[in-house]
């Protein structure tokens with residue numbers, strides 16, 4: 001559960017749970033390597049952010065405590081939003097825009113580091129109205145938090161569902177996702193690693209999109225199965241090596257027993273000899 005935030009009067013943003021789950025599925029096979037991406041959404045009639053979709057581009061740097069992607073992805077995402085907005089220019093339908101930044105904290109928990117605060121601040125400056133959230137996910141602990149303010153790096157909320165969208169709004173998101181798919185095809189999946197369709201997943205799969213999150217987690221399971229098989233083979237080999245040693249061990253134990261019996265005999269003999277010696281001494285004294 002999220003912690004209490006400052007601006008309780010403001011309506012909290014909606015973040016698609018499916019989107020967050022897809023992000024967790026995609027990033028958990030990376031282990032301790034962090035990963036960052038962008039979140040796309042709109043403002044609802046109350047001015048609250050609704051996060052619907054997102055993507056993870058290639059990381060310029062990814063370590064256990066830091067990740068960075070090219071700033072050109074901000075421009076590309078903004079252009080794809082513009083494309084969707086122009087394709088459906090009905091003023092009643094909200095405009096799509098970049099509304100957030102998502103990044104992972106594998107096994108680190110939920111907070112904003114000093115570098116995160118600086119990144120959040122610089123991304124927020126690119127928005128016209130400072131409406132921008134940060135989402136941190138810990139794919140190894142299966143935790144997620146929404147941060148509303150870079151000045152409160154330890155205050156976060158848990159995700160809440162995005163309200164049902166109108167057909168026209170869904171269509172606008174499809175336009176955006178179409179454009180992102182085109183970018184993925186032209187640049188390759190090394191550059192645009194994953195598109196997270198959120199609640200539009202089933203529709204996108206029916207349209208022929210690849211399921212990036214499911215593919216990544218399936219590949220990780222296969223890899224794990226391979227590792228288990230190798231481990232089982234290694235255990236078998238070790239057991240075979242141990243077998244003759246077990247026989248040797250039994251021999252050592254039996255030799256130890258024999259040695260103890262011999263030692264006992266020697267002690268008896270010693271005591272008998274000393275008794276005889278003292279008897280002889282008495283006889284000849």
Ligand SMILES: [Zn+2]
Nearest residue numbers: 103105113116
């Ligand atoms: Zn961070």
